[in-house]
Amino acid sequence: MMSTTNQIFNNEMILLDKSYKDRDDFFDQIAEYLYSLGKVNKDFGNALRRREAEYPTGLMTEAYGVAIPHTDIEYVIAQCITFVRFEKPVIFSQMGDSETIVPVKFAFVLCIKEPEKQVDVLSTLVKIITDKELIGRLERTSTKQETMDMLNQVFEGIL
Numbered sequence: 001m002m003s004t005t006n007q008i009f010n011n012e013m014i015l016l017d018k019s020y021k022d023r024d025d026f027f028d029q030i031a032e033y034l035y036s037l038g039k040v041n042k043d044f045g046n047a048l049r050r051r052e053a054e055y056p057t058g059l060m061t062e063a064y065g066v067a068i069p070h071t072d073i074e075y076v077i078a079q080c081i082t083f084v085r086f087e088k089p090v091i092f093s094q095m096g097d098s099e100t101i102v103p104v105k106f107a108f109v110l111c112i113k114e115p116e117k118q119v120d121v122l123s124t125l126v127k128i129i130t131d132k133e134l135i136g137r138l139e140r141t142s143t144k145q146e147t148m149d150m151l152n153q154v155f156e157g158i159l
Helices: 023-036 044-054 115-130 132-140 144-155
Strands: 014-018 058-060 065-067 080-094 097-111
Touching: 014 144, 023 044, 023 080, 023 097, 058 097, 065 080, 080 132, 080 144, 097 115, 097 132, 115 132, 115 144, 132 144
Parallel strands: 014 080, 058 080, 065 097
Antiparallel strands: 058 065, 080 097
């Protein structure tokens, strides 16, 4: 169950200006955080790391690097998407080309339980990251509430 108002993003799912040593540190911390909220099981972090090694999720847009890390449904307890805006870029590998590095400013950590929803979620994310105005607003939002309202509006009716 997402929330009673059918909004994907709430205060817990918006992490602004967070700092991590590297991608593994990010995976460890985000997995621990989501586990503490009851969203994922204890193997989620390792599953993120394994999947990322095989299928990188970094995307370089015109303005920003974005990553969309996710795992298989067996590691997810409660469906959610966590938005993270990094204080300093975290290095990911380019989707489809693991040799190319992407300095990532934003991550959307997907915890999807219903595989049939994944296409809608991914197409909505593509809409956000290819819209220069929209992604620029994600860089400029100053509060969790502002970020949450914007993302919920874009994702309305998706999950």
